[in-house]
Amino acid sequence: MNIAVEHIATDQPPDDSKARDLDYGWQSGNRLQLLENGEAYFPAVFDAMRKAQREILLETFILFEDKVGHELQGILIEAAQRGVKVVVSLDGFGCGELSPAFLRELAEAGVMVQMFDPASKTLGIRTNWFRRLHRKIVVVDASVAFIGGINFSADHLGDFGPEAKQDYAVQIIGPAVADLHHFALAQSGRQVRTRRGWRRRQQRPSPWTDEHGDGLVRLIYRDNVQHRDDIEEAYIHALSQARQRVVIANAYFFPGYRLLREIRNAARRGVKVQLIMQGQPDVLLAKLAARMLYDYLLKDGVVIHEYCQRPLHGKVALVDDEWSTVGSSNLDPLSLALNLEANVLIRDRAFNQQLYQSLEALARDHCQTMPAKRKPRLWLWRLTVGFLVFHVMRHFPALASWLPAHKPRLKPIESPAHDV
Template identity: 80%
Template sequence: MNSAPVEKVAVDPIVMDQLPDGSMAKDVDYGWQSGNQLELLENGEAYFPKVFEALRQARQEILLETFILFEDKVGLELQGILIEAAQRGVKVVVSLDGFGCGELSSGFIAELSKAGVSVQMFDPASKTLGFRTNWFRRLHRKIVVVDAKVAFIGGINFSADHLEDFGPEAKQDYAVQVLGPAVADLHHFALAQSGPQVRTRRGWQRREQPPSLRFTGEGDGLVRLVYRDNLQHRSDIEEAYLDALRKARQRVVIANAYFFPGYRLLREIRNAARRGVQVQLIMQGQPDVAFAKLAARMLYDYLLKEGVVIHEYCQRPLHGKVALVDEAWSTVGSSNLDPLSLSLNLEANVLILDRGFNQQLYERLEHLSRNHCKTMPENRTPRGWLWRVTVGFVVFHVLRHFPAWTGWLPAHKPRLKPFVHEERQGYDSSTRH
């Protein structure tokens, strides 16, 4: 970069090394942290003001990771805030995905770089014969940590299509603001991804996970960070879902934009409904990617016949990645339930045990399903049943192994590359994913 930001945070020596795909070299399994305050943030109208105000109040450090950053009114406001923070001496590190942020211009990056913002791109690549070649193994996380005191995590990117005034294509999405001890884990994780040498604040230590946690609301304010990489933590988020589904006794609500999970998740969703749990899925009815709706619908018959209630959200594209189980367990993050998120992308979610947060999320999803969704009947149409059964059979059995197969795709050693504005010249492309 043109200038190195001043490090103002007291730090300890290197704790671990960073690997080429942005993962941590040592196995860090973040445990449950108690005593946290949580706020559900729905859509850009709630998310952007909270994040931007925290960034404006930053005094020491800003760590920001996002899959998409566009040069629209949201991206330009973020750029201005980050430049102002860097100019007043705040250490600012921005990590972007080379695929999701392919539309950013050289000038946009240069302005950040010249102000002292450390900008780095995950797996940058130009088009080859007019096509993108870096489709897989994306940096798909959305994390912001400010001064190691407040953190945000969820599915919301920095783009105007998360605001209602964007129009019919505005996305429906969720994030959470975290205050309390769990911020130390989010800070440690984000810092561990932000450079070849990982240094962390004094006082961070591994938390052991309690041997048994029930979903009845014992110990409100419990938070645990789970993440997916292509090394030691390939299935942590999926395992968290599986564990929650197996323990479910009353209700399960999953709202997920891209729903095409493997057989294990489908089986546990089915099993929960079979033992009398009220299971509701909220899927895309007006998708931004048409194939997402088609893929999810191939699974409907298998789930509907077991009593799973399926809603399709039809007001605008659903982009959320949230779920709740019983009265206390919830999860919010970047991970979809499809092969890209479960087998290839770098993802991060928080698991939450908190009755108040669970109830708030339930009420918002219930409002969505009652007022803006259509419910799928068990026998959606008698016509074409043979085709549906045949295709469903093939899809169902392919899903037993599909996540593992996609994990075999060449890794091509994606890297997190620091960007100076001179290097940006000639790197322009487009994506809306």
């Protein structure tokens, strides 16, 4: 297996275009389906891939060589062998344990495999910790798209056991798929971006006041160039407009002060605000960090649930009875200040209600609720420490730029027998 010489920098626009400085507007007329956990997600994605006729684009943070990974590998190989263009973009940290044989089998079948910021271990330790490709996007034939927080690994299935993750994604059919398709192409390197005739649609105004909201979807994303704060700003704007209810389910919750303030202010206005956090975390630090913020939120009426059945991996939220978001972005410094992320904003009453019912059942049946009147033990100290830690992490990319340059790159992995 050879690593191609050409490196494509993913933190800088390509020389021949502004492809990474993309703004996507609201697209109407989309059909949406909430997919909860691997039991719903994998069959839907795999069925779409098996039916692919022209193209499969896939980005994921984690791909493991387990039963899910091997099934995905077989589907992609079969698709490539029948003439489908297959492009797979993987993160070098999340997929760092994939064997050369697994990748070689994909490349030899004609699958274009690209690794974001691969790095060999130093003294047995991986060093490529920051600025991860954390997106989870699949687009098939530019006609159906999937986006959310679910990786291609068996720990998203209930039969994995107590450590199986609780998570969400959405299937999209309709005009918004064109934006996801274009975005996936634009992020996949010069050798993949072939749609020269694509023209950006004129942006529509925000439909926040539109009473219909039937299948409205907007793609937003976070990069380290022009769109550093887009996902955070979308949350802040939605919270500022909330009038009835807010539900946020997020695995890694440690946002900055502006977002915390909007959550608190919504509760102060009489909005019913519920947060669903990790009670049985896969990373203990995530639970400890989130709990540093509890007192600040509880004292103003925010209801906090800790999901205790298994690890929570979701990154979803809803506001009132129309607005929702599903995607890859956590509400912590890594996602909000370092990683490459993508979410969709959704304005659809039926989808909002479906997500609300799922989260309400989660909170009611499998969570413990934090007491509203906790003893305020050093809450001001904890909030101050949290504020400082967040903003140190938030400015980490700028601080790191003082050190020898580390520019994450997307490297094609090619088989000697194929010119992919």
